[in-house]
Amino acid sequence: SAVISQKPSRDICQRGTSLTIQCQVDSQVTMMFWYRQQPGQSLTLIATANQGSEATYESGFVIDKFPISRPNLTFSTLTVSNMSPEDSSIYLCSVYRDSAGNTGELFFGEGSRLTVL
Amino acid sequence: QKEVEQNSGPLSVPEGAIASLNCTYSDRGSQSFFWYRQYSGKSPELIMSIYSNGDKEDGRFTAQLNKASQYVSLLIRDSQPSDSATYLCAVNNSWGKLQFGAGTQVVVTP
Numbered sequence: 099s100a101v102i103s104q105k106p107s108r109d110i111c112q113r114g115t116s117l118t119i120q121c122q123v124d125s126q127v128t129m130m131f132w133y134r135q136q137p138g139q140s141l142t143l144i145a146t147a148n149q150g151s152e153a154t155y156e157s158g159f160v161i162d163k164f165p166i167s168r169p170n171l172t173f174s175t176l177t178v179s180n181m182s183p184e185d186s187s188i189y190l191c192s193v194y195r196d197s198a199g200n201t202g203e204l205f206f207g208e209g210s211r212l213t214v215l
Numbered sequence: 216q217k218e219v220e221q222n223s224g225p226l227s228v229p230e231g232a233i234a235s236l237n238c239t240y241s242d243r244g245s246q247s248f249f250w251y252r253q254y255s256g257k258s259p260e261l262i263m264s265i266y267s268n269g270d271k272e273d274g275r276f277t278a279q280l281n282k283a284s285q286y287v288s289l290l291i292r293d294s295q296p297s298d299s300a301t302y303l304c305a306v307n308n309s310w311g312k313l314q315f316g317a318g319t320q321v322v323v324t325p
Contacts, residue, residue: 190258204249204313206258
């Protein structure tokens, strides 16, 4: 597995503001992802955080709203911009540990619970 | 649209009994399958991964995979109150980009 630290663990934010979530992994990983879990819902992939290049976003997510940085193989940030109450969610950093034959596993950080008022 | 389907529950299970959770998926090309446990207010925790048809056992957990039927299940034997959680089925579509089901809530009653 991996030790994945996220901060903040939770925050209450005002509408229209932006918040940056940090994710630190205890060892170098190739693949890092950001997921969102809205209240009572399952997990949805926001984007793949690519080291040294722009993140790859899933359908429905855009860079202007969720800018992502990945300066090295152990760290990434996700910013939630111009927040509205609909952005109230748990944001989860995750890393994929690959093994031979596509038998890798995905591990999650503790999550960052954002409430937007 | 690739889909992962689970019964939402809640699934009520007496303590000591077997909990049976089911999951179907639509992408026949999927190769990796996972079960995560998520306690309320916590992040998902990987409890089982399965890649080949058949059964895989780990302690009180058994995962079963049938790729022909596009079906994966999780059995929890000797259920304990600490097993009360939401169980998420996930399918690996592409190198770590997992698609998750909605989750099944399990409630183990003493």
